[in-house]
Amino acid sequence: MAQSMTPTKTCVLGDACIICGFSFVQHEKTTDGTDIIHKFYQNKLKLNSEKVNCIRKVTEKSDLDIEGSNAGVCRKCFRSVESIIKADEKNKAAKQRIIQSLDQILTETGGNEENSEALCQSNPACIITGAAKIVKLESVKVCKRGSGCPLQKKDYSDFFNFSWDHLHEYFRHHCPALLSIISATVCDLTPQVSSKSYQHIILTACIGLHGRSQEMSLVQFVVDFMLKHGGCTERI
Numbered sequence: 001m002a003q004s005m006t007p008t009k010t011c012v013l014g015d016a017c018i019i020c021g022f023s024f025v026q027h028e029k030t031t032d033g034t035d036i037i038h039k040f041y042q043n044k045l046k047l048n049s050e051k052v053n054c055i056r057k058v059t060e061k062s063d064l065d066i067e068g069s070n071a072g073v074c075r076k077c078f079r080s081v082e083s084i085i086k087a088d089e090k091n092k093a094a095k096q097r098i099i100q101s102l103d104q105i106l107t108e109t110g111g112n113e114e115n116s117e118a119l120c121q122s123n124p125a126c127i128i129t130g131a132a133k134i135v136k137l138e139s140v141k142v143c144k145r146g147s148g149c150p151l152q153k154k155d156y157s158d159f160f161n162f163s164w165d166h167l168h169e170y171f172r173h174h175c176p177a178l179l180s181i182i183s184a185t186v187c188d189l190t191p192q193v194s195s196k197s198y199q200h201i202i203l204t205a206c207i208g209l210h211g212r213s214q215e216m217s218l219v220q221f222v223v224d225f226m227l228k229h230g231g232c233t234e235r236i
Helices: 049-059 075-110 114-124 124-143 156-160 166-173 177-185 195-214 218-229
Strands: 006-010 025-029 035-039
Touching: 049 075, 075 124, 114 124, 124 156, 124 166, 124 177, 124 195, 156 218, 166 177, 166 195, 177 195
Parallel strands: none
Antiparallel strands: 006 025, 025 035
């Protein structure tokens, strides 16, 4: 009497999706020892230069080397890649339209403080909506993985070289609208460097961005480190 075997399934690693690893060729060994080959090439998209460039753009891996490889990308993963690219282009176009609209309004009103104040009083909802969209686009950009934001960096050197001034300089260049709105909330005049108001502004921005992305947590790690090593108990 032939002994039955435990069914097994193996994948061909060299013929798989480069993003999720799904194997397009799978070998199944049945209980009677029969080898059945399952092919899923209907889900496979061949990698041409256009698709590779799209994947490099989303993953930010410019050194991605798949030349001569039998690997491909599954339809589901590439649809996700295309969706991300379209969303980025849409956000970029929306931000540009808002900026152009605001520039046009400021040009028509003379761009001076008096006319700007009149515009805010006559149509505040429009100003609020536009400002909110700009802040949202700024936040999405700096919170994106690999954006280079200091809040995403939590190595040894990042902890011990922490600086409010460095964070302020980054916010001033990459999310000026967010920084301006928070500054207007905290105080009327531009605060002095290292003042309590100055730190409140930057800390509020850090907390808000951490709420959008858990990776933006350098300040939270620094505070936790200082509390634990400064004698603070868990009860406190």
